Amino acid sequence: MATFIIVPTSENNGFDESLPERFGERAFRLPNGDWLVAFPGTSEQLANEIGIVQDETNHAVVLRFTAYWGRATPDTWAWMRENGDFG
Numbered sequence: 001m002a003t004f005i006i007v008p009t010s011e012n013n014g015f016d017e018s019l020p021e022r023f024g025e026r027a028f029r030l031p032n033g034d035w036l037v038a039f040p041g042t043s044e045q046l047a048n049e050i051g052i053v054q055d056e057t058n059h060a061v062v063l064r065f066t067a068y069w070g071r072a073t074p075d076t077w078a079w080m081r082e083n084g085d086f087g
Contacts, residue, residue: 001026002064003084004046006035010059018050028079036076038083 008015019027019035026038039046043062047053052060067086080086 001038001040001083001085002042003066003080003086004037004039004043004062004064006037006046006050007061007063008033008035008059009061013058013060015050015060022050026083028076028083030076031073036079036083038085 006015006019015033015035016029019029019037023037023039028036030036037046039049041049043064047060047062050060050062052058052062068080068084
């Protein structure tokens with residue numbers, strides 16, 4: 001499954017409720033409000049799935065990534081190990 005980051009660009013986007021409901025453990029909220037999501041499609045397909053294409057008030061950028069590095073909480077690294085596609 002591909003790994004994506006969803007970067008909200010509008011307030012009150014509803015992702016805190018809708019993403020865990022829709023994707024379960026395949027969605028992980030970062031402390032700053034961005035979301036990591038494991039999804040078996042493209043960035044465009046995920047954007048359509050979460051409704052940002054049709055909704056004129058709910059804005060976000062959806063990016064697929066294939067590598068990572070940095071400092072984060074242990075649960076962030078655990079989620080990426082379990083859900084990421086970083087072959």
